[in-house]
Amino acid sequence: MKKFYFVIAAVAAMFIATEAYAQLGVGVGYNHGITTERVSGETETDGLDGFYVEATYDLNLMDRGWGSLALQPGVRFSYMGESDRDEVLDVLVKESFNETYFDVPVLVKYSYELGTVKLNAFAGPVFSFGLTSVSKVSADDYMFKYHNYTGKTVTKGESSSAINPDTHPEYGRFDLKLGLGVGATIMEKFNVKAGYNIGMLNRYTGEQVKDYRYTKHTGVFYVGLGFNF
Helix, strand or coil: CCHHHHHHHHHHHHHHCCCHHEEEEEEEEEEEECCCCCCCCCCEEEEEEEEEEEEEEEEEEECCCEEEEEEEEEEEEEEEEEEEEEECEEEEEEEEEEEEEEEEEEEEEEEEEEECCCEEEEEEEEEEEEEEEEEEEEEEEEEEEEEEECCCEEEECCCCCEECCCCCCEEECEEEEEEEEEEEECCEEEEEEEEEECCCCEEECCCCCEECEEEEEEEEEEEEEEEEE
16 A cells, blocks of 8 residues: 555656646546466456546657657556346346556657657556455345455345455455557647556465465556547
8 A cells, every 4th residue: 555655646746847848648448457367277367348547648758860758657547347147047146346446657658750640659567556346246135245355245135234344355456567558649639549558466365275376467458549738
């Protein structure tokens, strides 16, 4: 938690210090989250769909004949989720899983100008902090909800309901991702981009069993549109 607050403070200080030299941009786009789980050499992947909204600053570092370099810190809110329903013994069972994140990308961006279009490539660390992660199952009047970051469970039913205290969770909130991507800026105002944030940390925080190592990594593919002020 302290590391996360330090990152936010550092980026905010950078925004303030470079305000006169930076260009503000905003953007929205589509997310596809990929979770990769490995257990004793076997791999399983799962996908989530969602969206993001973001704000970025472009701080120009240098311009040369071969192109330009800029530092692009930003803040991003992401949502991803999935849902399913099935009928079991004439009972409709609904399942859902959703997550929200607050990300702080700090990217180095290379641009090359071709008339009114600038081609871009960018890379750098993305500090990712999970806000919510909820698994939910419901059938008729019964509902079970589990908060993956805190271990809290909530049950509701026709005859009873309960909110159980936090238990030891096995899913870490924090991740450090490597962000890579390409894009284009049109007439200095409109942006299009696509990228992939590769999760570097094992999100599984539970106990490991000898000869039965379990790892869980998360990554995000995204495409989006933006506007520069």
